[in-house]
Amino acid sequence: MKISREIPLHRLDHKDVYASYAEEIDLGDFSTSHRIDFFAVIWYCSDRDTQYIDFEPYPVKTNLVYLLARNQVHALPGVPPKAKVLLLSKEFFDRIEEEDLRFLFFPFNNEAIVIPDEQTETLSRLFDLILHENKNDNESRLLHFYTNAYLLQLQRLSQNSTTRSALIDPRMRKLFQLISIHYKSQKLVGFYADKIGLSAKRVNQIVTEKTGITVSQLIYNYILIEAKREISHHDKSFKEIAIDLGFKGQSYFSRFFKRHTGTTPESFRQRHL
Structure with a gap:
């Protein structure tokens, strides 16, 4: 069963x-x-x-x-x-x-x-x-x-709070909104910079000044949060999770996950079952 x-x-x-x-x-x-x-x-x-x-x-x-x-x-x-x-x-x-x-x-x-x-x-x-x-x-x-x-x-x-105070800036709000919608399919800074009407360099400067991390790191954090949710309690295979999060395949996803968490998706799932 x-x-x-x-x-x-x-x-x-x-x-x-x-x-x-x-x-x-x-x-x-x-x-x-x-x-x-x-x-x-x-x-x-x-x-x-x-x-x-x-x-x-x-x-x-x-x-x-x-x-x-x-x-x-x-x-x-x-x-x-x-x-x-x-x-x-x-x-x-x-x-x-x-x-x-x-x-x-x-x-x-x-x-x-x-x-x-x-x-x-x-x-x-x-x-x-x-x-x-x-x-x-x-x-x-x-x-x-x-x-x-x-x-x-x-x-x-x-x-x-560093992050909450950063949201006073309307550019930051728009960036966070865009990332929350498109993080699975759009992982390049240029996409978000174009939507905001600034250069990729300027967007990175603003985000780093406000939060201490880069736009890429923001995107990765969104992906990691959703990946942990999917891995921990869902019946989806790792391949399905990888595709759903916009990766070319399971191996790309596994390397990304281990690089940013220090553990493999398999080990993370076993620990949280």
């Missing part, structure tokens, strides 16, 4: 907004890798073991906030920490008009937002407003108003 390795998917069934304390959430097993079908704001209120976002380790500490985008892979092994959790459906998220707030959930950057002690009371009050409305009248307009205010406070605190 063939055993499926499809990654579990957590859904928000029949809900646009779900505000809750972590211990009250019942969407599935959070301890093992799962893909989310919503956008999540997780504000940790206690220290626990390491969590994993797209298979990379990140600390779980009091007053660290993580914003996860739809389709990202998350795992929280061990004893669940205390946390204030806000989950938004794609439909609700798409109705957020401020582009700056939507870009907080940029899936390439999983760096935590640190909440200073003097800001915890303000954010707690906003979360409580969302929680109260969500559990009572559940008025959509009020939930949008409270959620926007909550995210706006987080945006202010995110300015110390």
